[in-house]
Each structure stands twice: as C-alpha cells, then as structure tokens.
Amino acid sequence: MTERLAALVDEAFPRAVARWSPFLLLARPAIDPDEEKLPARVNLRARTLTLGAPAIEARGLEGALEALLAHEIGHLVAFPGTLVAEARLRLLERTFLPRRARPLTGVFHELLINERLGGALEEDLCAILSSHDTTAWRRDPAFVFHLAVHEELWQRPPGELMGEAFEAFEAEFPGYRADAQLLAQNLFALAPNVTLQFLYFMSIALRYAIPPEGERAAEAEPECAEGEPSPEEWAEALVPQAAEKQAVRRAIEERWFPQEIAKVLAEQGIERRSAAMPGQSLGRSGIAEVMAAHYRREAERFLFKPPPVRLRADELVPTTLDDWEPGDPVGAIDWVATLIGRGETLGAAMPMTRERMADEEGLEDTVWQGRTEIYLDVSGSMPDPTRSINAMTLAAQILAMGTLRAGGAARALVYSTEHESHWTFCRSERILSRFLMSYIGGGTEFPFDVLNDSVEEQRREQPVRIIITDRDFDGNYDARPENAPIFARAAARSPALVLLLHAPDMKAARRYEAAGAKVVPVRTLDDFPRMAAALSFSLFDRPAEGPRH
Template sequence: MSAEERITSLAARAFPRARARYSPYLLLGEPVVDPEGETFARIDLTSRTIRLGARPITEAALEDALEALIAHEIGHHVAFPGSPVEHARLLLLERTFLPRLPRSLTGPFYDLLVDERLGQGLPSIEDDLCRILAARGARSPDDVLFTFQRVVMEELWQRREGELLGTTAAAFERAFPDHRLDAKLVAQNLFAFAPDVTLQYLYFASIAWRYALASPAPKHTGGGDCAEGELSAEDLAAALVPKKGEKAAIERAIREGFFPKDLAEKLADQSLERRAGAMPGDGAGKSELLTTAMAAHYRREAEKYLFRPPPARVWADALVPTTHLEWEPGDPVADIDWVATLLRRGETLGAAMPLLRERIADEEGQSTPSFLGRTEIYLDVSGSMPDPKRALNAMTLAAQILATGTIRAGGAARALVYSMGHEKAWDFCRSERVLSKFLMRYIGGGTHFPFDILAASVEETRDEQPIRVVITDSDFDTNYDAARQNAAIFARAAERSPAFVLLLHAPSREKVRRYEQAGARVVAVRALGDFPRVAAELAFSLFDDPGTTNPSG
C-alpha cells in the first residue's frame, strides 16, 4: 500500500472524530490527500477543502496524529478566522499600523486560538498537537515567530521548557532573552480578552510583532500559515469599514497602552483611505485588486440608498399573437408557446414537437407605450473631489446608486466621467460590476463638461432617449457659459430627454432658474455628503407622483 493510500484510509477514520469535536453535523467534505504536498495540512477558507500532505506526514511519523491535524484545520473554518471576510478585517487592521512584516501575525494568532480550544477537549489530543508543533518547527527552524508561538503553547499547556523547540531552544534564548516572559504574558492574558477576537489580536500583536519583524519570509510552503485562500475583492470590500466592535477594541487597546505612541497614533486612524491603502499585494496586481475592491465597496454603500427609478417611456409596436405553427430546428426557442404545446400534445409528444406562435403588429406602424429604464450618467471627477479608489467620493457613490437602481429595475445604464478630458462606458449595460468598476476612474484637474458628447448622444438615441443625469458642482456654470452653442445643446437635451436632471453642489439661485427655464430639473445639493441621499431621492425630483418610486435603505 502506498503512502497516499495509507494516509487516505487513516484520514477517512480520523475525519469523523475530528469533526465531532465541533459538531457531527458540520457540513465539510472529507480531506483530500496530496501525495506531493509540502505541508502537513492546509485548509482553503474559500473552498473549505482540507488537504493533507502524504509525504511530510509519513516523514514526520504523524500517521497516528491525523485526528489532531484535521481537527486543527476544521478549527480555522469553524472559528478562527471562520471566514475570508473576518480574516480580511484583521489583515487590513494589521497593515494600517504595523511596519511591513515578512509574514503576517494573523496565522500564528489563529493557530493559538484553535489549539487552545482543542487542548480542552476530551479525549485529550494535546500530546498529538505538541508533536505536530514540534514537527512543523523542525521544518522551519529559522521562523522566529513560529518559535515564539511554540513557547506560548509550552506556557499555556505547562509543558517542559524547550520541549516544543527542540534544538533551536538555546539559540532562541540567546537571541531573545526575554522571550519566556513575553510568552507567559500572552498565555496568561490573551484568552482573558475572549470573545473579542479583535482585542485578542491587538494584544497578541503588541508583543509578537517584534518576533515577526525578525522572521525571514517563509522559504517553502512547509512554513507559514495553514489557513489559505485568496481574498477576493468582495471579501476586502466587506472589511474596508471597521465594525462597531472593532472600533471599541481599538479604543481600548490604545487606552490601555498596548502600543507605543507612534503605533497607537497609526492604529487610531482607521479611515477608509488608510484601510484601502493597506490592501495586500504589490504592483499592478495590487492596483487591480484595489480598483475592484473599491468598486465592490461602492456597490455595498449603494445598497443603503437603493431604489427602483421610474422607467423612461419608449414606444414599440402593438403586438398580437398569430396562429400556431410547427416549431422547427433553427426557429427561435423564445417563440415556442409551451402552454399550448402541453395542452394540445402532452408532456411526452410536446417535448419532441413543440408549437410555435409568433407575434406581429396589429396594424403596421401602430405603436403603444412600453417601458425600459435607461439612465445616462455624466460624473464630474475633477480635482475638487477625492480619488474614489482612495477615499469615499460622495459624487461617485451617487452615480453608483443611480446606475445600480436602474439595473435593479430591469433597465440599463451607461456612464461618462469627465474633468479636463473624459472617459466613457457608452454601451448601455446591465452589469453592476462592470459599471461600478468603470466609475472608479479618476482624472483630476479642472472641469470641462463634454457638451459635444451630450449633443451626439441626443442625436444617436433618437426616439429612445434615456434619462440623463449630470452630477457636478458650480464649475458647470463656467462650462455652460464657455461657448454660445452650449446653451442650445443643453436646451435640446432637456427637451428630448424623458428627464434631464442636474445634481448640483451649492448652486446659486440665478443659475438654477436659468437651467430650469431651459427645461432641466435641478436638484440643489447643499453639502457634499448629501449626494448619496439626494441620488436615492432622485425619483421624487424626476416625477410628480412619488408613489412611482420605492427608495430603500
């Protein structure tokens, strides 16, 4: 029997016992044995897949410790961190105030919490957990942080000093003469802060970050953390804004002096801008992740204000059904009349020989109103507002609310961002992700509204004019006056559009009257922070009957 087959057989028997330490009803697949795996065990927090390395387990003679190995990995899924989002929260917190570390503190922190919980279970697997820690240490002798983690476990479980460190004990003692005192403090105080995981992490970080700073980056996958999985943009977006409990933990850590003054000042700043700058990764990969994560964040923020905007009226032929015909391969599947097919031919014959019914205009040229929500957004991204990838831009969020609301209503939207130049996503789109990512574009500089694009849009859309919304500030007044033809273009757009709306920041009454006389609807936004709320209430400014709208959030 090969090592892979033997480990697979043993894991099949150990897995139910390991799962029962949490719940026998836990929905989790059996471990996958990797014959060439470099680590004893890992769990992917995204797919919830546990992988066992047959070769390292065999080399370390840990076949009889599989229950402890698997139970440890399940602990990462069940509790610490429990989900990619919770992991993202601690990771962003760490990167906002600590120096860049060769490896994150989160992995050893999760390991401590999981092993402490497992050590209390019956029958005891503490000895097996100790063997696993010692075996991992032998594979990563230079990992200072993991060595400190093992010292903490010695103190927590009252094991003999140096039992889990092996041959590295003497060298570690010389390099860090106070490590035993630090470990005693962690073992004594860390678990007293439960169940506040953020506060526990901050206490652990206040002592352990110096050991992490002295650790080299893991040279192979056998070192480092056993909870893995790429953090998605959605995970990071959900973690960008700290929760109330996180803020309370941070305040307490600062108040009780966990960190020196310089680190405490950085820790206190958990602004969106700072947490966005703490995204993991480097170079182009980080830039792409930041853009995608911030786009997801704006979608989440838009949910708070989301509404279904009244659709714009367009015209279509009045259709009546024709007589039934035989459907043949190549005919549109959408034209099959399934109700008539089942009634006339039954389930068996109908599936093989469906009936087709087309719809044609009752009278050629006769039209009747139908509804299709379409919104065309012009967003000012000049230098007066922050880059939406770095901080919350209220104007960008307003545009996101309008686009998302249109799409949720079954319609489509397109957008243009402008400053001295412009960029546009000019195909009407029904994808929230595509539009939200486009709205992360930022130009900066001065403001020049593209009246030529507006004029071309009016001519292009002909009888299917969309709702048009311009989100800007008082610089629009200067653009309007810059050329004589701009007033005519503006009036033409206001005349042809089902609704032409200006969301203007702090406009003068004189300018408001001018735009309204030209046919536009003007919504004055007194404070920049009011843009999202005003966007959510846009339906009330577009239509006389507020009952046609349904703001939410």
C-alpha cells in the same frame, strides 16, 4: 502509503468533525500523493481539506490524524471561519505593521484553535507542532514565538516545541518567556471578541514580527490555510464593525501599544484601511475593484427606482417551445410547459423556453424601461475614488445601480479636461460600478458635443440624463455660444435632465431651470449620496411621460 493513509482517514475524520459539531457537513479530505511540505492544508475559498501523504509520513504523523484534521476544520468553522473575518484582521494589522511575508493572523489563529482542541488532543497537537523545521527561525521569529506560547499554555518543558531554535532564540530575545506566559494567561480570557484578542496578541507579538537586522523576511513554511479574499470580501472588511471599534478603544485606553501606534489605530477610516490593502497581490486594478465593490455596498443604502421611459415595442405572443441553453435568459424559461412535458426530474435539468414573436407586424404596445445617462465630474477638486470616498462618485453609483435594480439600463461618462465613456447601455452592476471608479483629475470641461450627439442618437428612446458636477459647470456653460442651445435641446427631449450641483450659484441654477432642466442643489459634499437618493422622489413627482421631440 496512500491506501493505508486513506484507511486511517476514514477512521479519524468523523472523530475530527465531531470535535467541532456532530452536525457539521464536510467533504472527505483529499489525499495529495505529491505534497511534501505540508501534512495538511485547508482551502477557505473552496472549503476543502487536503492531506499531504509524503509530508505526513516524513514527520511520522500517522497517529495524529484526528488532531491534524480537527485543527484544519477549526480554520473552516471558527478561526478565521470566513475570508471576510481574515480580511478584517489583516487590514487592522497592516495599518501599523510593515508588510510581512506571513501575516500574523496565521499564528494567532493557530493558538485559538489549538487552545480549543487541547486536552484529549494535546499530545498529538504537540507532535504536530514539534515536527516543524525551525532551523531558519531568524526569517520569521513570530512563528517560533508562537511555539513558545504553546509550551506555556500546556506547561510543556521549554524548548520541546521550539526545537533547534530554542537556545539561539533565547539569546536573541531575552525575556521572551515572560511574554509567552502573559499571552498564555490572558489571551483566551478576552474571548469572544476576536479583534480584542488579536490586538492583545499583536501588542506582545509585535516585538517578534520583524526579523533581526540583516535577515530577509520569509515564511518558515507555507500557510496551512489557503485562499485570498475576493474584492467583495475586502470591501466588506473595509468598514469596521462595532466589535472592532470597541476592541480598538479598549486597546488604546489600556495602553497596550506605544503612543504612535495607538494614534494610527484610532484612525480606522476608509482612507487608512484602503491604504492597508495588499497592493502587491491585488495590484492597482484589484484595489480599484475592491473600492468599486465598497461603493456598491454604500450605494445599497440609497437605491431608488428611476422613472420609467416609455418605449414602443411589438406586441408579442408565445409560440413554439425550444430547449433552453446556458447563456439564455433564465426569465425566458417556461416552467409550466417544462414540468408538464418533461417531468420534475428531467425538467429541472433540461428546461424549455417559449419563443415569442409579434402577432401582427407593426402592432405596438407600450414597454416601460428605466434608462439613465450619467455625466460624472472627476476633476482634480475631488479625491481619487480608489483611495478615499468621493461623494460625487458615490452619487453616480447610487443612480446607476438604482436604474439597474429597477430592471433598466444605464451608461456613463466621466469627464475632466478629457472624458472617458462606457457608452453602451449596460445592465451589469459590476461593469458600470468598475467604470465609475475612473479618475482623471485636472480641470473641468463638460463635453457638450457628446451631449448633443447623444440627443440626436437617441431620437426615439431618450434616457433620463443626470449631470453630477459643481459650479465649474457655469464656466463651461458660458464658454461657447452653442452650449446653451445644446443644453436646452437636451432638457426638452429628455424625460428629465437633472443637475446634481454642488454649492451652486443660484442665479445660474435658475438659468438652467428656465432652460427646462431640474437643478438639485447640494450644499455640502457629504450631502451628495443623500441628494442622489432624494432625486428618485423628485423624478417620480409626476406620472412618466413619453419622450418629447
């Protein structure tokens, strides 16, 4: 069977590709000799096609391979096309629809693809659709309803595609045929705004989204489109695009949904959309990773280069060549020597590095490197950053990422009544960003002992120190008599000690400035990201100086 199927695929695959574009480059589909449930599936992450030989033979679909492949290719190139597009629709669905075993995005995309491929492939597509087992339709009525929409779209006899579910479905959902006719008539005219089409589809299919009372929700069969969005893709989907906002406004204005659903739809803020993420598949750590990615995207708009901190390092001169190995810094590759010595072909596969060593031990030169030490207040006065936007956390993300983008390193500490730290200077945006999503809640107690230890530990290479907090810091400062000298010593030895201070008491702020710190007052919480960006200019006001002792 596999050899015969391979020969048929060789004929059908180029025609299926041409249905979308003659210039589309895709790998030939793999054939799975053990797949018995799905005749075909597509992996949106790997962008690969797989055919299930036993399933194709059992359903008698050898003659419909072109339609089968063209449909799967449609998931790759159009609907959804990308996992970000899939994530956007899922978030929209989950803002007002209870969790389902199968998101309604699946049957929605089936309709869009098959409508595009109809005509010459209609008969083969009908053969594929009618091969589905609909005996367990009560567990997922929406799947059978989408078969009814296909019947209306192509003017097929009622029940031809719905199979054994036809009579029972009609008894359970009187009037479903009128709904199917409405969708077949109006859905495709709403293109090219896919979000608008999805909302219209949902407004009608909502009736069939929840199984009849007493039935356990389940998939009729596995989805043919595989692949879950990554944290970065979920993060990109969290912010609605202009087309999404336009679609929501129109859906509300034309009253496609009941008032309670329309009210929820109108609130497409970060809190609402982040709450709609699939916690069951992502888990709490996965949701925190998504929100960290979202904060990184937000921080991109405010990035800055921190002031360089003068370090001393031996003057290095190039010496002997050695083979570059995976894991070595890419910047260490000597491409000129590689291409001269090994040629273009071999050199690209086996680059060489040039070892560098001090020409004379003890001979030093100035090296510039940005180093930032961040103290972030995560007390109960601010929201959990994994659930909504925390302005202080975003400011910390901006400062940390700005340091790394400038080629420097950063470390961070979050504090409330207790504190947690990532106290190794780090150059990984992902690691620092993920750590800064930590949340403690409770009261505020700044760790002056940690600040003091840091000043002593970094005697020679003092970093820029930034404290992000509110006026609760004033009480911490006065709590113990030794705190003020620790603060003054940190200000004296740091290239800059900066307080990003929310709603400060200006008398207290002048006291911190008299101790040698720079205070950046933040009037409202929403100003934190902007002030974090402005901090970059304040730190560049004068040429960088060496560390003060």
